[in-house]
Amino acid sequence: MKSGSSFEQSFNAQAAVEVSTxxxxxxxxxxxxNDKEQLAPGLDSISPVVGRVDKVLVDTGYYSEKAVTEAEGRESTPTIYAAMQRHHHGRSIEDLEKRDDPPKPASNATIPEIMSYRLETKAGKQLYGLRKQTVEPVFGIIKEVLGFRRFSMRGLAKCQLEWHLVSSSYNLKKLFALGMRFTES
Incomplete structure (x- = not known):
């Protein structure tokens, strides 16, 4: 992959996280x-054990009209909520005073218009806010608590195996914590 002005042998680790657990x-x-081509394959690899997925929250790296069209053009496909651009932190008084949802887009609206509408509604903003509270902490826990910052093996197949083991380790740790929470209630 390109890294600045040079190229490095590296890989892109992906993870999709269920919001409540x-x-x-x-x-x-x-x-x-980049992640633009990973949206549809990621949806395809969700196990049926997980159940029906109604909504998918992804950051700007996954957004492209082609990716969203491909992902939503299937039978029983979830609704995609994808940021199309980065927004600056902080809000103006004008933003805080907005109370009404924007008008619904026309039936012939483009993908960017539809996505913009989804993310500008109150429900969309609240839902998309869960993304950074869900997937970002998982990567932080994997890096800081589990100590996994880089692959130790070479080659795509070996790195996929290593990432599978790291993800399984994270899930086992999380399942243990969830079990403790449920037994104490």
Missing amino acids: MLIVVQCVTDAP
Whole structure:
């Protein structure tokens, strides 16, 4: 992958996380430098054991019209909530005073118009806010608590195996914590 002005042998670790339990439900490693082509394969690899997925929250790296069209153009596909651009932190008084949802897009609206509407509604903002509270802590726990910062093996197949083991370790730790919470209640 390109790193500044040079190229490095590296891989892109992916994870999809269920919101309420914060368990990893999809994990894979790819040699693609960006995430735009990973949305549909990620949805395809969700186990039926997880159950029906109604909504998918992804950051700007996964957004492209092609990716969203491909992902939502299937039978029983979840609704995609994908940020299309980065927003600055902090809100103006004008933003805080907005109370009404924007008008619904026309039936012939483009993917960017539809996605913008989804993310600008009160429900969409609240839902998308869960993304950074869900998947970002998982990567932080994997890096800081489990101490996994880099792959120790070479080659895509070996790195995929290593990421699967790391994700399974995270899930076992999380399941133990969830079990403790449920038995104490």
